[in-house]
Amino acid sequence: MSDSEENQQGNPQEIWSSQDEENEGTMHIAENPGDLRAIAQSRKRLQKWLAGTSVAVAVLLEAGLLYNVYAIDQPWIRLGQAWTLGVIAYLIAQGFAGHREGILEPCAQYLALQHEERRRGYLRLRKQILLFIPGILACAWGRLLSTISDLHAVQLPPTAKLQILRTNWLFVMTGIGLMLVWIAFGKAAGKAARDREQILQIARRNA
């Protein structure tokens, strides 16, 4: 910018630093170390509470599944329930996300790290979705077999096929839904990888 233009418009750095006085006098936040410590501790407590609640809900779900494993006669459904029980136990064991990583890194490296974490997160979720599918398939197959055997037992007319479809549509729709989510997570992971590569390319320039 030429000097005359700068004089007319004002120096950008000067304008930038002067806006604080013009607009922003009344923003009240905790800036005292004691207050910040209190906020940090209350967040930690909240995180612990959330973790505890999640574990409690998961344990209840596990109890329900365990009951099904013993109570249901159809072996495929039983197998599906047992598989899902195992998957949920595995997911609980994986633990919960921790503190923000890499906050002290230079900004370019931090951004690259964030994109990498995003990519890994999407792929992890995709893998977890995949883990549920055998259980769902086993339950769907078991349900189909028991429906067919019921239909044979009561000698129903040719509308039987429709009946079978009706009783299994929920499993089919869940399967299709999971597949779509799986594809979407894969695409999102690809986008995160491209974003990361873009940042790294900028960081490597003239390095």
Add this chain to the structure above:
Amino acid sequence: MASADRDRQDALYTEISAGNAAALRRLARAYEADPDKRRDLLQEMHIELWLSLRSFDGRCSLRTWMYRVAHNVGASHVMKSRRLAARLVDLEILDSGATAFDGETCVNRQFSANTLLDLVHRLKPLDRQIVLLYLEGETAAGIAEVAGLSANNVATKIHRIKRVLKQSYREGVRNVGQ
């Protein structure tokens, strides 16, 4: 944590926040336009800064440390909003004129401040950091240290920033003339 460590952490925080409270407020404004969300973001910056100072080892200046933490919190904030992040552009695109700049039509100090904010809000996080550090008066070497880029790379970007500011200023003058 030992009491001495805690005292050191508090002292470092008090030292850095006392001299840079206004800079942090400006930075929060550059990352969030909505006042309520901005207050939360600014609070987050202070909390993360205070927490980070527990491990301050003097490998860089306290000011560089503060900028890294605050910008990283800001960048995370921008990245959280997927829809917003998708609309952000590189400095190169603004410089090439591919994106029309739609500032106000009044050339005065307020216009200039709004124009700057407008420009900053449209940039991707890394370019935004460089523009903001330039506007805060940091040197190319200082910006390079905060951003993790080479000084040459930063100097090129600063050159572009100046060109974009000049272009937006001229467009403002032209709009007033019409």
